[in-house]
Amino acid sequence: MSEFQQKCSLVGRDRLADDVYRLTLQAPRIAAHAQPGQFVMVRVSDGLDPLLRRPFSIHRVFANGDISLLFKIIGKGTEMLAHCCLGDELDLVGPLGNGFVLPDEGPVCLIGGGMGIAPLLFLAEQLHMTGRETGNDYVLLGARTQDELTPLDEEFAALGYTVQRATDDGSIGHKGFIPDLLDFILPEMTQVYTCGPHLMMENVVRQCRQAEVKCQVSLETHMACGIGACLGCTVNGKRGLVHVCKQGPVFKAENLEWSLE
Amino acid sequence: MRESYGEGTGCPENCNAPDLRVQIGSLVLRNPVMTASGTFGYAREFENLVDLDQLGGIIVKGISLQPKPGNPPPRIVETSCGMLNAIGLENVGVDRFISGKMPYLRKLSTPVVVNILGDSVEEYSEIARKLDGVEGVAALEVNISCPNVKKGGVAFGTVPEMAARVTEAVRQASQLPLIVKLSPNVTDIVLMAKAVEGAGADAVSLINTLIGMAIDPVSRRPKLANVIGGLSGPAIKPVALRMVWQVAQAVSLPVIGIGGITTANDALEFFLAGATAVQVGTANFYDPSSTGNIVQGLKGYLQEQGEDRLVDIIGTLKIGTD
Ligand SMILES: Cc1cc2nc3c(=O)[nH]c(=O)nc-3n(C[C@H](O)[C@H](O)[C@H](O)COP(=O)(O)OP(=O)(O)OC[C@H]3O[C@@H](n4cnc5c(N)ncnc54)[C@H](O)[C@@H]3O)c2cc1C
Ligand SMILES: Cc1cc2nc3c(=O)[nH]c(=O)nc-3n(C[C@H](O)[C@H](O)[C@H](O)COP(=O)(O)O)c2cc1C
Ligand code: FES
Numbered sequence: 001m002s003e004f005q006q007k008c009s010l011v012g013r014d015r016l017a018d019d020v021y022r023l024t025l026q027a028p029r030i031a032a033h034a035q036p037g038q039f040v041m042v043r044v045s046d047g048l049d050p051l052l053r054r055p056f057s058i059h060r061v062f063a064n065g066d067i068s069l070l071f072k073i074i075g076k077g078t079e080m081l082a083h084c085c086l087g088d089e090l091d092l093v094g095p096l097g098n099g100f101v102l103p104d105e106g107p108v109c110l111i112g113g114g115m116g117i118a119p120l121l122f123l124a125e126q127l128h129m130t131g132r133e134t135g136n137d138y139v140l141l142g143a144r145t146q147d148e149l150t151p152l153d154e155e156f157a158a159l160g161y162t163v164q165r166a167t168d169d170g171s172i173g174h175k176g177f178i179p180d181l182l183d184f185i186l187p188e189m190t191q192v193y194t195c196g197p198h199l200m201m202e203n204v205v206r207q208c209r210q211a212e213v214k215c216q217v218s219l220e221t222h223m224a225c226g227i228g229a230c231l232g233c234t235v236n237g238k239r240g241l242v243h244v245c246k247q248g249p250v251f252k253a254e255n256l257e258w259s260l261e
Numbered sequence: 262m263r264e265s266y267g268e269g270t271g272c273p274e275n276c277n278a279p280d281l282r283v284q285i286g287s288l289v290l291r292n293p294v295m296t297a298s299g300t301f302g303y304a305r306e307f308e309n310l311v312d313l314d315q316l317g318g319i320i321v322k323g324i325s326l327q328p329k330p331g332n333p334p335p336r337i338v339e340t341s342c343g344m345l346n347a348i349g350l351e352n353v354g355v356d357r358f359i360s361g362k363m364p365y366l367r368k369l370s371t372p373v374v375v376n377i378l379g380d381s382v383e384e385y386s387e388i389a390r391k392l393d394g395v396e397g398v399a400a401l402e403v404n405i406s407c408p409n410v411k412k413g414g415v416a417f418g419t420v421p422e423m424a425a426r427v428t429e430a431v432r433q434a435s436q437l438p439l440i441v442k443l444s445p446n447v448t449d450i451v452l453m454a455k456a457v458e459g460a461g462a463d464a465v466s467l468i469n470t471l472i473g474m475a476i477d478p479v480s481r482r483p484k485l486a487n488v489i490g491g492l493s494g495p496a497i498k499p500v501a502l503r504m505v506w507q508v509a510q511a512v513s514l515p516v517i518g519i520g521g522i523t524t525a526n527d528a529l530e531f532f533l534a535g536a537t538a539v540q541v542g543t544a545n546f547y548d549p550s551s552t553g554n555i556v557q558g559l560k561g562y563l564q565e566q567g568e569d570r571l572v573d574i575i576g577t578l579k580i581g582t583d
Binding site: 002003004005043048049050051052053091093221222223224225227228229230231232233234235236240241 | 299300301302306307309310322330331333334335336337338339341342343344346348351494495523543545546547548549550
């Protein structure tokens with residue numbers, strides 16, 4: 001596996017909602033090697049505070065060597081990132097982690113909650129590019145409100161996926177949670193890919209287990225290095241601790257400990 | 262702020278570039294910039310990001326007799342200009358280190374120093390014995406200073422007699438150059454340094470992490486599952502520098518400076534304070550290119566200062582008016 005440390009120029013900056021941004025960076029070497037589900041570690045400032053890089057999923061990869069990140073402002077690192085200007089250079093390390101295992105057969109369902117949508121668009125594009133028939137594939141997206149879903153939901157729909165939405169406030173789609181939508185769809189599916197809040201993923205995993213459908217989950221933990229050196233990013237796996245940055249961030253659900261019961 | 266002796270100021274190998282070589286016991290390093298234990302994995306993790314053959318030395322993750330699973334998550338927290346960790350010395354154990362990690366490490370041209378730790382004096386000497394004679398192991402660094410283990414560890418690093426006993430035991434078990442890594446979590450670090458000097462250490466390295474903690478006011482819970490952890494990064498540099506300066510004046514062993522080093526200027530502060538070499542720790546996480554930049558920056562500094570050899574600036578701190 002190859003990973004690079006690269007200074008990347010900011011070529012696109014879109015504000016999708018109040019606190020949700022999409023940045024596009026020139027990162028040819030990272031783009032050339034990236035797989036859906038992989039992430040980058042971003043240095044948000046040249047200074048020493050914040051000190052650590054911030055992990056972000058690779059949201060999109062373009063043929064010209066650009067990549068996009070999708071993120072929400074939650075603290076000082078993402079705040080600084082949101083204030084970057086076009087032409088600024090950001091120091092990235094990537095692509096990191098293992099990525100999703102693409103399906104042998106279909107149909108599949110992609111389930112994203114909140115910023116968990118980020119890696120799924122790259123996955124959806126990749127599945128689409130492999131020439132696969134996406135007509136029977138589903139994308140379920142959940143967010144607090146409509147603003148956080150557009151234009152992302154339309155981008156999935158444009159690739160031919162059947163998109164269903166759930167919002168906490170009911171401003172678009174189902175009012176409530178994604179797992180509510182899943183019951184109807186799951187019997188048709190061969191595999192589920194999910195990324196989002198832990199509680200949501202836990203519910204998705206439980207449903208998949210009941211329906212005996214394979215499930216891959218992408219996890220978040222606090223990371224210092226992103227490359228397997230600090231051993232800080234552990235979570236409980238079925239057979240002892242696992243390191244999310246190296247063995248993940250994507251795992252087969254059955255290899256992790258879930259507090260399901 | 263940008264490094265003032267940054268990239269590009271170095272001289273190509275064949276011109277009369279400044280001599281960065283330093284010596285730690287019988288071990289000669291091509292340059293004084295090493296990677297600190299626990300922050301560089303077993304080196305391979307960095308192979309795509311760092312030219313491993315350009316480092317002065319590689320200190321691998323602390324190794325114990327038996328494999329250790331480490332502490333439960335969360336294990337790391339960011340703090341102002343630093344981080345807390347409570348990894349708990351997760352490692353593969355000495356046997357799997359020798360069979361699984363050494364074959365890669367011994368192919369490098371850079372000296373590999375193995376950081377060792379134990380729950381008892383006997384464990385330390387047994388690990389040392391197992392590593393003695395293993396091809397590619399250039400030296401041992403004895404960690405008597407990890408704040409994240411419950412048994413023994415703390416006493417070894419805080420009681421001079423205990424530190425001396427561990428040092429003697431390892432000295433007897435191994436022919437390798439012996440570096441003892443000191444804890445800053447003591448009243449008088451000079452006493453510790455003198456104790457291990459008397460017990461046969463070839464060098465001391467300092468500092469390990471400072472014990473700290475962080476609390477989430479919303480949940481009213483500690484941010485680390487282990488409650489307390491070790492503070493590292495730029496935040497600890499002034500403390501490390503002070504301790505290196507005090508110890509360098511008090512012992513005649515080479516002192517290796519560790520703590521918050523990111524740039525050549527950081528490293529220079531340690532050399533002026535009396536360090537013979539430095540280790541870069543947390544900086545590897547947020548800037549894998551820092552070790553390379555430090556080496557280049559040191560060359561640039563020496564050239565600008567009209568110095569031919571790095572060793573000539575060690576301990577040249579000026580105090581007072583003359
Ligand atoms: C593999 C991976 C992929 C991710 N992808 C995305 C993405 O595509 N879009 C997105 O919006 N967010 C993503 N995240 C979460 C993102 O890294 C955090 O939101 C971000 O680090 C917060 O930084 P901050 O400085 O704003 O927050 P602060 O709270 O100020 O950060 C303090 C520390 O906590 C860490 N931290 C805080 N929240 C999280 C979190 N949820 N997960 C991990 N570490 C956290 C920070 O990295 C930092 O070290 C991802 C996390 C991981 C591990
Ligand atoms: C995540 C992490 C793990 C560490 N593990 C070890 C270890 O196994 N053995 C050891 O002697 N020191 C260990 N240390 C301490 C470092 O080697 C170093 O002494 C300390 O971090 C201070 O240097 P820095 O500020 O440059 O990071 C660890 C530090 C960190 C941050
Ligand atoms: S983030 Fe450092 S090991 Fe995973």
